[in-house]
Amino acid sequence: xxxxxxxxxxxxxxxxxxxxxxxxxxxxxxxxxxxxxxxxxxxxxxxxxxxxxxxxxxxxxxxxxxxxxxxxxxxxxxxxxxxxxxxxxxxxxxxxxxxxxxxxxxxxxxxxxxxxxxxxxxxxxxxxxxxxxxxxxxxxxxxxxxxxxxxxxxxxxx
Numbered sequence: 516x517x518x519x520x521x522x523x524x525x526x527x528x529x530x531x532x533x534x535x536x537x538x539x540x541x542x543x544x545x546x547x548x549x550x551x552x553x554x555x556x557x558x559x560x561x562x563x564x565x566x567x568x569x570x571x572x573x574x575x576x577x578x579x580x581x582x583x584x585x586x587x588x589x590x591x592x593x594x595x596x597x598x599x600x601x602x603x604x605x606x607x608x609x610x611x612x613x614x615x616x617x618x619x620x621x622x623x624x625x626x627x628x629x630x631x632x633x634x635x636x637x638x639x640x641x642x643x644x645x646x647x648x649x650x651x652x653x654x655x656x657x658x659x660x661x662x663x664x665x666x667x668x669x670x671x672x673x
Contacts, residue, residue: 571605580614582633587616590631593660594668603672620671627667632656641667 571591578584587608595603606618611630618629624645631637636658640651650663 571608574608578610580633582635583614583616583631586631586633586635586637587618589635590629590637591618595672597660597665597668597672603668622671622673625667625670627671629664639664639667 572588575584575588591606597603604620604622606620606629609617609619611617615630615632618631620627624643626642626644628640628651629637630639636656638652638654638656640649641664642649650667
């Protein structure tokens with residue numbers, strides 16, 4: 516079994532997660548090579564719904580835009596810290612033509628979209644399908660983790 520540790524490294528000075536490139540994975544050996552090879556074969560797929568963390572980080576590892584891969588990995592780890600690592604599922608991910616990554620979660624009546632950009636900024640949108648409650652950034656980019664978004668992530672991570 517391939518572990519997340521084979522695919523994501525942490526800079527011990529800064530604590531920042533680093534997603535290795537395909538070349539680094541090749542040097543790391545068979546587990547990382549296997550995931551990178553598999554994700555490269557899936558590159559033509561427009562949207563992939565990942566359910567296994569290792570496949571998720573392998574998917575991120577194949578991106579040429581290292582800043583975007585780091586931004587997505589960091590956002591996801593921070594979101595997991597809010598909602599509980601075992602409870603927040605891996606999102607559906609769709610790379611966008613503008614260089615961003617669209618992440619989406621659906622759980623019961625809750626829908627959450629986050630569009631992440633290489634500089635670490637993002638836009639987000641939430642909808643409760645039962646109450647029609649809406650929340651988000653209205654297409655303005657933000658950094659960090661706004662309290663309103665943290666509350667929405669916790670709803671998805673239940």
